[in-house]
Amino acid sequence: YHIQYFDEPTYKYHLCYCSTLEQMESMNRFNSRYVVTQRVDGNFLIDIIDKYSGRYHKEDSLYKLNVCINCLKKLRNTYPHDSLFSYRRFDLDQFLTGYNTKHIKRPQYSEKTIPKDKYSENWSDISNKMRSRAEYKCSKCHESYKDDKAQLHVHHIDGVKWNNNINNLKVLCIDCHSKEPGHFGISRRNNSFNGKFVRNL
Ligand SMILES: [Zn+2]
Ligand SMILES: [Zn+2]
Ligand SMILES: [Zn+2]
Structure with a gap:
């Protein structure tokens, strides 16, 4: 059989309450799987855990993540006159300078308060x-x-x-x-x- 190891994380970061987050929330996967962050440099604090052994490959490492394309799509529809929201043109700095980043919904945890993705002792x-x-x-x-x-x-x-x-x-x-x-x-x-x-x- 085959166990997949990820060298690079495949997580995306979100800018708004997009269709991905909506779908995750409908599957009960929003509140405890996403975090609010104050980071502004495109690097995010993450753990990389092997899915089938539970082994931590990386813990609290900073990784550059890509922006979610569904967020860009939503923002493109909301601000049709701004060419910033194409995947190739997108720039996080420019976005944070020009736009309010208040999400419609926020998950309950930040990257600092979310419990580690581990089983409880009992x-x-x-x-x-x-x-x-x-x-x-x-x-x-x-x-x-x-x-x-x-x-x-x-x-x-x-x-x-x-x-x-x-x-x-x-x-x-x-x-x-x-x-x-x-x-x-x-x-x-x-x-x-x-x-x-x-x-x-
Ligand atoms: Zn069964
Ligand atoms: Zn299961
Ligand atoms: Zn998104």
């Missing part, structure tokens, strides 16, 4: 409790995994590992779990290889 207890309470049945296909509990996972709906709010957790079998957004790498093969981590995504 996570394995929570995961065990959730699965036992579900009687080891997948909440989607209702298959029983009583005899093969390792194939039954607890999924974080918003993709945030520390968000153990009961409404954010879903007991899913490995096959149903692999169909959740961004989970294409989960398979029976890497479950046995690195199950402990994959099970808890």
